[in-house]
Amino acid sequence: MINKIVNSIAESLADVKDGSTVLIGGFGGAGMPNELIDGLIAQGARELTVVNNNAGNGEVGLAALLREGRVRKLICSFPRQADAHHFESLYRAGKVELELVPQGNLAERMRAAGAGIGAFFCPTAYGTDLAKGKETREINGKHYVLEYPIHGDVALIKAEKGDRWGNLVYHKAARNFGPVIAAAAKCAVAQVYETVDLGNLDPENIVTPGIFVQRVVKVAREQALKEAA
Amino acid sequence: MSAIPEVKPAKSYKPRSRDVIAARVAADIPEGAYVNLGIGLPVMVGNHLPPGKEIFLHSENGILGMGPAPTKGEEDWDLINAGKQPVTLLTGGSYFHHADSFSMMRGGHLDICVLGAFQVSVTGDLANWHTGAPDAIPAVGGAMDLAVGAKKVYVMMEHLTKTGESKLVKACTYPLTGVGVVSRVYTDLATIDITPEGLAAVDIVEGLSIEELSRLTGLPVRAPK
Numbered sequence: 001m002i003n004k005i006v007n008s009i010a011e012s013l014a015d016v017k018d019g020s021t022v023l024i025g026g027f028g029g030a031g032m033p034n035e036l037i038d039g040l041i042a043q044g045a046r047e048l049t050v051v052n053n054n055a056g057n058g059e060v061g062l063a064a065l066l067r068e069g070r071v072r073k074l075i076c077s078f079p080r081q082a083d084a085h086h087f088e089s090l091y092r093a094g095k096v097e098l099e100l101v102p103q104g105n106l107a108e109r110m111r112a113a114g115a116g117i118g119a120f121f122c123p124t125a126y127g128t129d130l131a132k133g134k135e136t137r138e139i140n141g142k143h144y145v146l147e148y149p150i151h152g153d154v155a156l157i158k159a160e161k162g163d164r165w166g167n168l169v170y171h172k173a174a175r176n177f178g179p180v181i182a183a184a185a186k187c188a189v190a191q192v193y194e195t196v197d198l199g200n201l202d203p204e205n206i207v208t209p210g211i212f213v214q215r216v217v218k219v220a221r222e223q224a225l226k227e228a229a
Numbered sequence: 230m231s232a233i234p235e236v237k238p239a240k241s242y243k244p245r246s247r248d249v250i251a252a253r254v255a256a257d258i259p260e261g262a263y264v265n266l267g268i269g270l271p272v273m274v275g276n277h278l279p280p281g282k283e284i285f286l287h288s289e290n291g292i293l294g295m296g297p298a299p300t301k302g303e304e305d306w307d308l309i310n311a312g313k314q315p316v317t318l319l320t321g322g323s324y325f326h327h328a329d330s331f332s333m334m335r336g337g338h339l340d341i342c343v344l345g346a347f348q349v350s351v352t353g354d355l356a357n358w359h360t361g362a363p364d365a366i367p368a369v370g371g372a373m374d375l376a377v378g379a380k381k382v383y384v385m386m387e388h389l390t391k392t393g394e395s396k397l398v399k400a401c402t403y404p405l406t407g408v409g410v411v412s413r414v415y416t417d418l419a420t421i422d423i424t425p426e427g428l429a430a431v432d433i434v435e436g437l438s439i440e441e442l443s444r445l446t447g448l449p450v451r452a453p454k
Contacts, residue, residue: 027290027327028313029306053327080368088366100367103289104331104374111328123377124335127408129359130369143408172324173291174307179326207326 004166005195005216009039012189012217016045016154019072023110023152023181024052024062028081031174033158034061035219036191040156041065047072051110051150053103053177055079055087063087071096075150077103102130105147107180113149114183114212122147152185159208162192166210167201175207182212189215242436244388244417252277253432254343254385254415258284262340263333265289265375268312270385271343287339289371291330294322311371334371335378342379344372346386346411348401351448353411353423355384356403369406376407388416388445395446397421397428418442421450429453 006012013036016022022040026032041064050071055078056063065071067086074096079087090096101109102124112120121144125131135146157178159168168190170178182188190208195218245253247270255277258264265287266274275297278284286295288310295310296317304315318324333339346357358372359365376382386396397414413431414421419442420431429451433442439452 028309030290030309030313031307078368078370080366091366098367100369102369102373103327103371104335104378107327107331108335122335125373126377128373128405130373170324172305172307172318173288173309175324175326176291177327180328 003164004210004214005162005164005218007217009035009191009217009219010042012036012215013039013043013154016040016043018045019047019049020045020153021049021051021151023150023155023177023185024050025155025157025177025181026061027053027173027176029057029061030172031158031170031176031178032057032061033156033191034222036156036158036189036217037061037065041068041070046070049073049075051075051106051152051181053077053106054081055084057081057083066090066096069095073097073099075099075101075106077101077106100130106150107177109147109150110152110177110180110184112147113151114180117149119146119148121145150184152181153187155181155185155188157182157188157190157213159190159192161194161196161201162190162213162216163196163198163201163210164216165198166190166213166216167206168192168208168210168213168216169201169205170207179208179212182208187214188212189217191217191219193219193221242418242434245434246417247273248277250385250415250417253420254383255279257383257413258341260284263287263293263338265334265339265342265379267342267344267372267375268370269345271345272310272312274343274385287330287333288316289330289334289375291325291327292316292318292322293325293333294319296322331371331374334374337378337380339375339379341381341383342375343383343385344375346384346396347403348396348398349384349386349411349414349423350398350401351423351427353409354401355382355406355411356401357384358406359404361404372406376410381412382407382410384411384414386414386416388418395448397446397448399448418445419450427451
């Protein structure tokens with residue numbers, strides 16, 4: 001019998017190695033897998049390359065991982081935010097490297113990794129500073145920039161429900177990067193508020209099929225997250 | 230012969246308020262359009278969409294059919310917009326993941342996006358993501374994706390900087406977001422099309438002549454047809 005549901009967050013992250021590339025879901029606070037990130041802090045892996053749209057908010061989740069000095073490099077589209085002060089001070093002190101990536105490239109580079117694409121040409125950023133030094137090509141009169149996939153060792157995902165085969169559904173716009181990073185990582189770990197029996201998720205409505213998910217761990221539903229205004 | 234020149238008031242016109250600019254943009258959005266409103270000033274366009282028309286608002290984080298802000302106490306922090314403020318979903322709306330969302334943006338599926346800008350060039354180059362200040366933390370988000378992907382890129386901005394320089398320029402001095410992407414600019418002084426022949430006013434605020442508009446812009450602007 002296949003059972004991807006593991007009993008604890010500690011168990012779900014036991015084998016994360018120093019130097020790993022960790023893809024983390026979430027757009028701002030929505031979809032940020034805070035419990036898994038707390039587990040990663042406790043697990044102790046260091047020198048991580050982290051991929052997330054933002055650079056952490058306040059003191060929780062990715063902000064806490066940065067604060068603890070575990071992140072060597074951040075690949076990110078929008079790190080500038082009023083409450084991203086941990087990233088800002090580390091960045092200004094030269095203690096964390098930043099690769100700034102247009103948001104669509106961030107998503108598509110991970111999608112490409114999950115889909116087995118070796119590289120792709122994309123019009124975004126052509127003629128801008130973010131395309132400097134990159135290969136370009138004119139295709140049918142339009143200019144494109146060559147972009148390479150971003151593969152993850154681990155993906156940390158916040159989903160709503162999961163079953164023992166790893167099938168996932170999400171809640172509203174918290175879905176954001178979840179399905180994309182699940183496919184892009186060697187080991188995708190999903191935290192869910194509810195584990196359900198096989199057959200309980202409507203096959204027509206499964207958002208991430210279990211083939212992309214290696215581990216599912218149940219977490220308690222937190223109090224409504226207070227968001228910095 | 231009178232030697233006394235006529236004293237003119239400092240301004241013969243009243244610049245459009247941000248709400249009036251937003252309403253002017255909204256008037257150009259047809260029913261059925263798929264539209265992305267950039268963070269900042271363009272968000273205001275949403276307040277001026279005519280209630281009788283069905284217009285689909287897209288939010289880059291994975292929402293189509295985005296509705297207005299919820300009433301206080303009804304916020305769901307899993308349902309936020311690109312500016313990370315709580316929103317609602319209209320009946321018939323949908324959620325999708327980020328790669329799908331940016332396929333909508335980059336694949337030419339959005340009819341219109343409305344963006345703010347530091348500068349727009351006479352050839353439609355857009356600068357809106359970075360001031361170029363060496364100590365600024367760079368952040369781009371979806372700006373470059375919207376700039377290249379939407380069928381029409383509208384810019385909404387003040388015509389002049391606080392120090393009186395035109396934001397419509399011959400060539401952008403700020404770092405570019407996209408090359409030759411802007412089709413129309415809405416400012417507090419005029420609505421101006423970017424055409425292969427240069428800037429062409431669609432309408433001008435009352436009391437402002439085309440000569441004075443061109444002088445303020447520092448570039449020739451053709452009079453409205």
